[in-house]
Amino acid sequence: MHRSAPRLTRILACAAVPVMLVAAGCSSDDSGPGPSASPSSPAAGASAAPSSPAPAPSVAPAKFAKLPDACKAITAKTVEALVPDVKTKAGTPGKSTDVASRGSCSWNGLEDKGVEGSNYRWLDVSLLRFDSEQALGSGEKRAQDKYVAKVAEVKATEGAIDVRTSSAPGVGNEARAVSYSLKKTGETFRYGVIVARTENAVITVSYNGTGYAGADAPSAGELMEGTVKAVKDAVAAVAAANK
Template sequence: MQRSAPRLTRILACAAVPVMLVVAGCSSDSDGKSEAKPESSASTAATGTAPEATPSEKPVEPAKYTKLPEPCKAISAKTIEELVPDVKDKAGTPGKSSDVTSRGSCSWNGLEDKGVDGSQYRWLDISVLRYDSEQSLGSGEKRAQDSYAKEVAKVKASEGATQVKTSPAKGVGQDATAIAYGLKKTGEDFRYAAIVTRAENTVITVSFNGAGYAGADTPASSELMEGTVKATKEAVAAVAAANK
């Protein structure tokens, strides 16, 4: 009975203090000591290790070009008159675009009447695409590279095209491909020369074609390609100038 007195006294004392203290200091009826389990944070501090942090996603590089020139002004009036004699509209015919900051196009055509020597028809057009850098889609330059490859494939696959020939085009942008082919339409043999080029985060396609009517000779592919190169260089320079 004497041994139970201290124990009874301890139990009564614990009953008089708040519950939280009872749990902390009176959970043992043997020697008054309690064992506490270490929390996870304490364990982390003891071992000196922490969960690995998820690395942040690397931001894409900003696009170099943020503007496009007016497509109908990307090729000089002098060059237009040189390539398209008797052009119907020197100012060109702009294509429709829902976003002129990202895409645009323009075309010119003309029929030069040479009397008994027949007539020469010419058509010149340009399209310009610009790509912004987007975290979910990649950099503007990478997106332009992908678009460039698609545009080259599209020109090469022109419906009805024959004798398609491709070659690198030097001196016009980071990437450039020259494409020449023939096409029969309106009863005449047309010759086409096109250059698809990538300049930073833009893709420019210039197409120049022609035919001889009423007995006139079909224009030479080399002549058309020479004009296409000149027009393409001016278009690439116009894009750079628009972003100065």
């Protein structure tokens, strides 16, 4: 009876060993690293790197790269017909720091008709050219915006009366004619103005006049007819300068 007790104790101790090993195995699941993603795999929840932004669409190149000499944009024949007794046949150029983008010229003359009075005429031309720029848009679009703004500016001439506007077909890509009267130096001056756009260039021609000492002021129709002739010269000159 006494010899069986130690044997029983050894059997119970051995029986307890697997239980302890199982318990140890469970605790190692809690404390160990456990299965994990491969080191080369991206961390769970990580987002892909952002893609580069798409480049902005390029603007179309401007058609015209230069302007003609403004004082040669209207032919000598036209100047002679519109401005009798012109003071300076070659014209008086306006100041410009960038003649490839802007220029202007004017002519004036006073025709003395003796007892019938005197006829005064003034003709001027303004040329503007716009380049294509990524930040500002195409040269054509910039010219379109300037064309609209210039027509509005002419229509809003301070002191202008009897303002009338109409289209000017056959002049560049688009053109608008504006006629009005203006009181100056005690006389009524009549104006014919055409603003035209040809591709990326904007042309403005103004032709005006009055009569002194009893001479009649020119009619609106006469002035506009002369303005059309001059602006067509200028449109052709811009095209010729870029051939």
